[in-house]
Amino acid sequence: xRVTGNRMIDLATGATAAGxxxxxxxxxxVTTGLRVTRPSDDPNAYVSAERAKLHKTLVEGSTRxxxxxxxxxxxxxxxxxxxxESLSQIRSLAIQGNSATYNASDRAQMAEQVRTLFTxxxxxxNIRSAEGEYLLAGSASLTEPFSTTGAYSGxxxxxxxxxxxxxxxxxxxxxxxxxxxxxxVDVLPLMSRVATxxxxxxxxxxxTTLDELAKAVEQxxxxxxRVGGSMKVxxxxxxxxxxxxxxxxxxxxxxIEVDSLAAASNLAKTSQALEVSRTVTSHLIALxxxx
Amino acid sequence: xxxxxxxxxxxxxAIQAQNSGLAIATNNVANVNTRGYSRQRVDLNAxxxxxxxxxxxxxxxxxxxxxxxAGRLRTAGGSLSMSTAFHxAVLDIxxxxxxxxxxVHExxxxxxxxxxxxxxxxxxxFSRESTLLSARGLTQGIxxxxxxxxxxxxxxxxxxxxxxxxxxxxxxxxxxxxxAIQRSxxxxxHDERDRIAGQLTDLTGGTARIDGDGQMRFVLDGGAVxxxxxxxxxxxxxxxxxxxxxxxxxxxxxxxxxxxxxxxSGSLGADLQVRDVVIAKARTDLDQLAFDIxxxxxxxxxxxxxxxxxxxxxxxxxxxxxAGAAKAMAVDPALDADPxxxxxxxxxxxxxxxxxxxALLAVSSAQVASGGRTLGxxxxxxxxxxxxxxxEAKHDxxxxxxxxxxxxxxxxxxxxxxxxxxxxxxxxxxHATSAMTRFVSTVDNLLGDLxxxx
Numbered sequence: 001x002r003v004t005g006n007r008m009i010d011l012a013t014g015a016t017a018a019g020x021x022x023x024x025x026x027x028x029x030v031t032t033g034l035r036v037t038r039p040s041d042d043p044n045a046y047v048s049a050e051r052a053k054l055h056k057t058l059v060e061g062s063t064r065x066x067x068x069x070x071x072x073x074x075x076x077x078x079x080x081x082x083x084x085e086s087l088s089q090i091r092s093l094a095i096q097g098n099s100a101t102y103n104a105s106d107r108a109q110m111a112e113q114v115r116t117l118f119t120x121x122x123x124x125x126n127i128r129s130a131e132g133e134y135l136l137a138g139s140a141s142l143t144e145p146f147s148t149t150g151a152y153s154g155x156x157x158x159x160x161x162x163x164x165x166x167x168x169x170x171x172x173x174x175x176x177x178x179x180x181x182x183x184x185v186d187v188l189p190l191m192s193r194v195a196t197x198x199x200x201x202x203x204x205x206x207x208t209t210l211d212e213l214a215k216a217v218e219q220x221x222x223x224x225x226r227v228g229g230s231m232k233v234x235x236x237x238x239x240x241x242x243x244x245x246x247x248x249x250x251x252x253x254x255x256i257e258v259d260s261l262a263a264a265s266n267l268a269k270t271s272q273a274l275e276v277s278r279t280v281t282s283h284l285i286a287l288x289x290x291x
Numbered sequence: 292x293x294x295x296x297x298x299x300x301x302x303x304x305a306i307q308a309q310n311s312g313l314a315i316a317t318n319n320v321a322n323v324n325t326r327g328y329s330r331q332r333v334d335l336n337a338x339x340x341x342x343x344x345x346x347x348x349x350x351x352x353x354x355x356x357x358x359x360x361a362g363r364l365r366t367a368g369g370s371l372s373m374s375t376a377f378h379x380a381v382l383d384i385x386x387x388x389x390x391x392x393x394x395v396h397e398x399x400x401x402x403x404x405x406x407x408x409x410x411x412x413x414x415x416x417f418s419r420e421s422t423l424l425s426a427r428g429l430t431q432g433i434x435x436x437x438x439x440x441x442x443x444x445x446x447x448x449x450x451x452x453x454x455x456x457x458x459x460x461x462x463x464x465x466x467x468x469x470x471a472i473q474r475s476x477x478x479x480x481h482d483e484r485d486r487i488a489g490q491l492t493d494l495t496g497g498t499a500r501i502d503g504d505g506q507m508r509f510v511l512d513g514g515a516v517x518x519x520x521x522x523x524x525x526x527x528x529x530x531x532x533x534x535x536x537x538x539x540x541x542x543x544x545x546x547x548x549x550x551x552x553x554x555x556s557g558s559l560g561a562d563l564q565v566r567d568v569v570i571a572k573a574r575t576d577l578d579q580l581a582f583d584i585x586x587x588x589x590x591x592x593x594x595x596x597x598x599x600x601x602x603x604x605x606x607x608x609x610x611x612x613x614a615g616a617a618k619a620m621a622v623d624p625a626l627d628a629d630p631x632x633x634x635x636x637x638x639x640x641x642x643x644x645x646x647x648x649x650a651l652l653a654v655s656s657a658q659v660a661s662g663g664r665t666l667g668x669x670x671x672x673x674x675x676x677x678x679x680x681x682x683e684a685k686h687d688x689x690x691x692x693x694x695x696x697x698x699x700x701x702x703x704x705x706x707x708x709x710x711x712x713x714x715x716x717x718x719x720x721x722h723a724t725s726a727m728t729r730f731v732s733t734v735d736n737l738l739g740d741l742x743x744x745x
Contacts, residue, residue: 001700002707004707004712005711006324038385038390040681040682043678046678047675050396051671058400061406062404064407065408140642141414142598155641157643159411160410162410290710290711
């Protein structure tokens with residue numbers, strides 16, 4: 001086949017241009033660390049990576065929701081701890097007040113202490129989240145659930161938080177756990193009754209509260225156990241999400257990122273090939289120059 | 292003496308013939324870088340009657356060209372033009388749809404993520420505002436892409452209009468060149484005609500053929516004749532009253548023929564295919580997606596209630612039809628003004644109940660988009676289908692480049708000018724001319740001597 005000088009130069013310059021494109025592409029991979037920057041680079045890898053990114057976004061949103069719920073439960077646990085401690089102290093005061101060694105004046109002082117503990121417990125029971133929701137109000141979360149007498153006006157609903165688009169875990173407890181509706185006693189009104197019995201020096205009424213107080217301590221303890229259980233589930237969910245996020249990050253990385261060593265090696269190879277191509281072109285041009 | 296005079300005539304003819312060779316070789320070298328130039332060769336013919344008469348005479352310069360190969364090269368050029376223009380246009384659409392800010396599927400994911408967070412804090416004003424912000428971002432993203440696709444369509448129409456004018460101009464020039472060849476047979480005119488035919492094939496993908504009368508006919512795909520000898524038709528672009536798109540008509544005298552659907556190759560074919568297939572599909576997909584997003588979220592939103600306990604409200608402005616849904620997509624104005632209306636609670640339920648938020652979140656995993664896909668899946672499919680088209684177009688470009696390169700090598704092998712070869716030819720003709728000059732000089736001396744003796 002007859003090959004003209006011009007054709008040889010065309011082929012050589014074409015090869016040099018192609019080499020330059022390859023070097024530019026290799027350099028871009030090295031600098032960005034990405035093999036796929038747009039769908040057409042590798043449609044399958046792009047789709048796979050984007051699906052993983054989409055999944056990761058949902059998991060991250062769910063993790064934030066679960067963490068918020070965990071914080072809420074921690075607040076509730078703190079509130080229940082306050083109520084539980086108050087109940088224990090009130091029970092001790094009630095036992096003391098029920099003793100014949102104390103007189104009416106002593107019981108009046110005890111009544112004051114019980115009222116202080118009741119106020120603290122009421123404040124704890126009406127605890128609010130940073131977002132302004134009453135955490136022990138059930139789903140009536142924008143209304144104060146416990147009145148000044150300790151009566152409960154919330155509901156028994158609990159809230160499930162989404163761990164994915166299709167699954168959820170229980171993330172709240174209701175204030176009804178502190179009422180007779182849950183099968184126990186009305187905890188806050190019981191405190192109030194103890195205070196009244198002490199203030200009025202009514203030992204007969206006081207003695208009837210002792211069993212209820214024991215039951216209430218147990219009831220609050222049970223509620224805390226439930227809260228603890230829910231917190232554990234949420235913690236496990238966060239851990240599972242972290243593992244899933246890591247796995248999705250790896251998938252994304254595998255699909256669209258380059259192996260830096262391989263990319264650097266490829267850049268070196270393509271650069272060398274370009275250099276050779278340039279040398280050949282310049283030799284060819286010199287060779288074909290008419291003398 | 293008469294023999295010597297014949298020899299003088301022989302010598303003079305030979306010098307003239309060798310000079311023709313010199314001129315042709317020089318012309319070849321002069322055109323070494325002229326695109327589409329076919330090298331020429333002097334056609335030397337020995338005259339009868341040697342040794343006393345005879346000699347050599349130069350015929351018409353021979354143009355080294357293979358019409359079949361030239362045709363194949365033009366066809367390959369048309370195909371390369373088509374794939375290159377198509378690839379560039381699809382890459383542009385891919386950039387418009389998949390780059391410059393978050394993609395639609397990313398924005399859908401972000402909205403779903405916000406709904407997930409709302410399940411934990413359904414009454415929180417900040418979470419509600421953040422969710423609305425994501426919804427607004429989604430509608431803005433979809434509207435922006437609808438505008439981008441519209442702009443891409445307008446640009447394709449502008450290119451089609453410009454190319455039609457260019458094609459008409461080239462067709463007229465091809466007709467004129469046919470006439471020039473008919474009159475003179477100038478090899479340079481043949482090269483010019485081949486160049487014009489190549490440009491027309493690059494633009495339209497049509498076919499140029501040279502008939503027995505030596506005239507070139509240029510026929511568009513589908514059979515419409517653009518150039519027949521020295522008669523050239525015009526390719527006219529008109530605006531379709533219904534779609535606003537450019538349509539193409541071949542106008543030959545009083546006869547007009549719509550060829551829009553027939554041009555499927557060349558850069559014009561690429562523009563038409565990009566406009567009528569790629570952009571049209573992307574616009575339909577985007578409209579369908581916007582319609583599906585609005586309808587499915589509205590269904591869930593209507594069934595649930597805002598913080599005021601009222602249900603039955605839309606989340607997005609409900610489109611009445613699929614066409615144009617993307618361009619008009621917006622968050623419902625009442626909701627846009629008041630995030631507390633976001634229906635996170637069940638109808639008739641308490642405000643802290645997150646059943647509404649969960650229902651809205653469930654839309655993201657439900658197969659509510661056309662074709663039984665999720666909304667995110669449909670959005671991703673839209674982008675990836677453009678990516679696949681761009682990737683396939685790149686392969687087509689690579690394939691067509693290899694084919695064109697190979698055919699160019701074959702053409703160059705036959706018709707290309709090689710400087711070294713032409714320099715050798717120059718030397719050969721120069722030597723022959725020198726020799727013949729000495730021969731004529733010798734005969735002249737002999738004649739002089741003979742005349743002196745008489």
